[in-house]
Amino acid sequence: MVNAALGGSLSILALGGIYFWLSSSTPIEEQVTNNSPSASVEMTNDESIDANINTQDITVASPEVVATLKTDLLTSEYIAVGAVPTETAADIQEPSDIEKMVTVSHGDTLMSLLVTAGATRSEAHGAITALTDVYSPRKIRPGLDIALTFAPPSAPVTEEQAKERNVGPLRAMQFQPSVERIVKVSTTEGEDSKYIAEEIQRPLTMRMARSTNEITSSLYLAATNASVPNDIMIKMIRAYSFDVDFQREIQKGDSFEVVYEAFYDEDGNLARTGEMLYGRLNLSGDDLQLYRFTPSSGFTDYFNEKGQSAKKALMRTPVDGARLSSRFGKRKHPVLGYTKMHKGVDFAAPRGTPIYAAGDGVILRANRFSSFGNYIKIRHHSGYETAYAHLKGFAKGIRKSKRVRQGQVIGYVGTTGRSTGPHLHYEVLFNGRQVNPLGVKLPAGEKLKKADLKKFKVEQAKIDKIIEELEKPAAIAKLETN
Numbered sequence: 508m509v510n511a512a513l514g515g516s517l518s519i520l521a522l523g524g525i526y527f528w529l530s531s532s533t534p535i536e537e538q539v540t541n542n543s544p545s546a547s548v549e550m551t552n553d554e555s556i557d558a559n560i561n562t563q564d565i566t567v568a569s570p571e572v573v574a575t576l577k578t579d580l581l582t583s584e585y586i587a588v589g590a591v592p593t594e595t596a597a598d599i600q601e602p603s604d605i606e607k608m609v610t611v612s613h614g615d616t617l618m619s620l621l622v623t624a625g626a627t628r629s630e631a632h633g634a635i636t637a638l639t640d641v642y643s644p645r646k647i648r649p650g651l652d653i654a655l656t657f658a659p660p661s662a663p664v665t666e667e668q669a670k671e672r673n674v675g676p677l678r679a680m681q682f683q684p685s686v687e688r689i690v691k692v693s694t695t696e697g698e699d700s701k702y703i704a705e706e707i708q709r710p711l712t713m714r715m716a717r718s719t720n721e722i723t724s725s726l727y728l729a730a731t732n733a734s735v736p737n738d739i740m741i742k743m744i745r746a747y748s749f750d751v752d753f754q755r756e757i758q759k760g761d762s763f764e765v766v767y768e769a770f771y772d773e774d775g776n777l778a779r780t781g782e783m784l785y786g787r788l789n790l791s792g793d794d795l796q797l798y799r800f801t802p803s804s805g806f807t808d809y810f811n812e813k814g815q816s817a818k819k820a821l822m823r824t825p826v827d828g829a830r831l832s833s834r835f836g837k838r839k840h841p842v843l844g845y846t847k848m849h850k851g852v853d854f855a856a857p858r859g860t861p862i863y864a865a866g867d868g869v870i871l872r873a874n875r876f877s878s879f880g881n882y883i884k885i886r887h888h889s890g891y892e893t894a895y896a897h898l899k900g901f902a903k904g905i906r907k908s909k910r911v912r913q914g915q916v917i918g919y920v921g922t923t924g925r926s927t928g929p930h931l932h933y934e935v936l937f938n939g940r941q942v943n944p945l946g947v948k949l950p951a952g953e954k955l956k957k958a959d960l961k962k963f964k965v966e967q968a969k970i971d972k973i974i975e976e977l978e979k980p981a982a983i984a985k986l987e988t989n
């Protein structure tokens with residue numbers, strides 16, 4: 508969700524559950540000077556699909572621009588990088604402020620950090636008290652960079668004193684808790700100088716971005732080569748994970764397309780990404796399209812062009828980043844050595860990898876179960892059950908009779924019971940009998956009806972229009988002649 512507190516000349520319009528930033532100062536000229544080779548357009552207003560939303564200010568950026576993901580604090584003009592070496596007093600006529608950069612580690616308190624950097628306890632206390640007005644020091648997390656400004660020491664520092672303190676009073680402290688927010692504590696001028704805190708909002712401009720590529724080996728590689736930001740890639744893989752077995756179904760010559768929100772700072776750097784609006788996977792000539800939409804239930808989801816939810820009642824692969832290591836069917840047992848029916852599929856994954864409930868349901872058991880080790884069985888609707896074996900342990904609160912939602916973490920990959928290494932043994936049962944989780948026809952998820960379907964068609968037309976504009980190579984030429 509976008510931060511409504513952003514300043515600047517921005518306004519927000521809700522557009523079918525998706526928020527668009529519309530800016531009167533969208534830097535179209537900047538786009539042109541980028542010499543961006545791909546789509547960058549000014550949207551035209553189309554009354555037929557878009558009666559009340561003015562889309563003319565939506566601009567789009569090329570994947571090349573998106574590649575320069577930059578969220579660092581150092582783009583700010585207020586601070587300098589690293590510690591400035593303390594010059595000897597003899598060398599300087601007018602002593603300048605001393606800048607230091609400290610990084611929060613585990614176990615640090617803001618007080619300990621400031622004091623270690625050279626502030627007195629009283630200065631640190633003053634700065635922290637002021638900070639509390641705009642930002643809770645408790646929210647500071649390891650990894651955060653904090654820029655500190657000290658006055659120069661008032662007198663030449665002897666070697667002995669330098670061990671204690673080689674700086675003057677703490678003048679300022681600044682950090683960036685998120686890409687849109689800079690927090691700054693500084694001292695007031697004059698006799699009774701005190702610390703004051705302020706919050707600086709960096710206005711971000713949203714533009715639509717589109718990436719597409721042919722898949723030669725894996726979707727991951729194809730998306731990486733097309734500079735698809737990581738969190739968009741994760742969203743795309745999640746959205747398709749119900750339908751597509753990424754291990755088996757991706758063939759050479761397949762392709763993907765993804766359209767998503769990209770938020771840029773004032774320097775034109777990608778600050779963060781927003782939602783994935785649209786995805787298209789072309790697998791062996793079949794187009795699998797997904798549109799983001801929020802039906803009246805309030806649960807945003809991806810739907811195909813017919814308004815059918817991408818979600819299935821059960822997930823085929825209830826663990827991320829796993830490698831299918833053993834299929835369903837007859838096989839030589841890896842431990843016992845004789846041929847035996849393998850009544851599930853095995854996914855090799857690092858120990859501790861989270862395991863998801865494959866669908867909504869009720870836990871039938873979550874305990875140790877002979878050769879299965881730590882074991883969970885869930886009952887779903889329509890006669891389906893799923894089972895998970897060899898777990899390292901159970902997620903908090905997972906026990907018999909507990910209700911779980913699809914995608915909820917229920918346990919972690921391990922190698923308990925009769926097992927040769929960390930993996931998940933996963934079974935799908937239909938009317939009490941194990942079926943092949945990869946082959947079984949899964950019950951479908953929600954299909955949009957009536958008013959929802961009508962609203963979806965409007966949203967779909969809007970997204971199609973955006974894609975059409977993003978695809979136009981003529982768009983740049985048009986801008987350049989302006």
Ligand SMILES: [Zn+2]
Pocket residue numbers: 833849851852853931932933
């Ligand atoms: Zn197994």
